[in-house]
Amino acid sequence: MTDILSQDEIDQLLTAISSGEVPTEEYAQQETQKKVKIYDFKRPDKFSKDQIRTVQMMHETFARQTTTALSAKLRAMVGVHVSSVDQLTYEEFIRSIPSPTTMALINMDPLKGSAILEVDPSITFTIIDRLFGGPGEPFKQNRELTDIEQAVVEGIIVHILGNLREAWATVIDLRPRLSTIETNPQFAQIVPPNEMVMLITLETKIGESEGMINLCIPYITIEPIIQKLSAQYWFSSIRRGESDVNHNIIKGRLEQVEVEISVEVGTANLNYTDLMNMKKGNVIKLGSSIRDDFTFKVYDRPKYKCRPGRIGSRLAVQIGEAIDDVPDEFLITSRSQDTL
DSSP, X not given: OOOOOOHHHHHHHHHHHHXXXXXXXXXXXHHHOOOOOOOOTTSOOOSOHXXXXXXXXXXXXXXXXXXXXXXXXXXXXXXXXXXXXXXXXXXXXXXXXXXXXXEEEEEEETSSSEEEEEEOHHXXXXXXXHHTTSOOOOOOOOOOOOXXXXXXXXXXXXXXXXXXXXXXXXXOOOEEEEEEEESOGGGOOSSOTTOEEEEEEXXXXXXXXXXXXXXXXXXXXXXXXXXXXXXXXXXXXXXXXXXXXXXXXXXXXXXXXXXXXXXEOOOXXXXXXXXXXXXXXXXXXXXXXXXXXXXXXXXXXXXXXXXXXXXXXXXXXXXXXXXXOOOHHHHHHHHHHXXX
């Protein structure tokens, strides 16, 4: 439904036109022009901006962990960070990578389907050179991997997939598993060419060598959990996960703490003279009976009533009812008085 101008608005418009403030032709063009958003039905957008931002934040964690893992493995300066997160067709992704290259096909259990982790040849051969004892020289000539080189690269990729599982832990218990390694992109057809995929590009630098690591995840693979790829869900999962983890860590450490305990049999009041004249063999009469409960203390703090007994040849006590907790300020006051 079109907006209807009031008489005042019509008068102001006619005045502006007559005074030349609004040219008639320009105004007519502005009225006739429509804001049209181009939409390609062959390349539909299936990921929202919020979902793309969430995936980027998740893989920033993956990049930091991969940096640490590769630095320790290669004993070299390594830098990995997320360069971009885009959605495109699978055909566009295949055409954008070199041949031959290192393409790891990954089973995304429990999700159906596969993903691809593509490592630029310059990064691949730098890693191989470093692991074989070399200085990690930059890539010089592109070629296919030998069987030994492929086995070494498989070990590195498996190590990286462990970091991928941790990065996705707040969304799903992902168990990525290396299926096989292809060098020709045309042989890695995991989805139809027109299927939309999410491409996470990681800019990687090892020593003086630079290249890209691309993670390609088809839409149909992550479609079952697409609603969880929101910033709100991700942040709430992180807070919940950190709370549970911290609770378990604190509980585990407390279980290993040694606690000083003692049992108070009774008390007696002595004057200073009796205390100074005390000798071996003297008997001190306590103000309690054998039938009375003893006091079980933790760091001099009464916690339970207990009864004396034996276990074999050892003296023991049987824990009874709990003693009402004494506020800390009372204990501090009493200890200060004792000191005085």
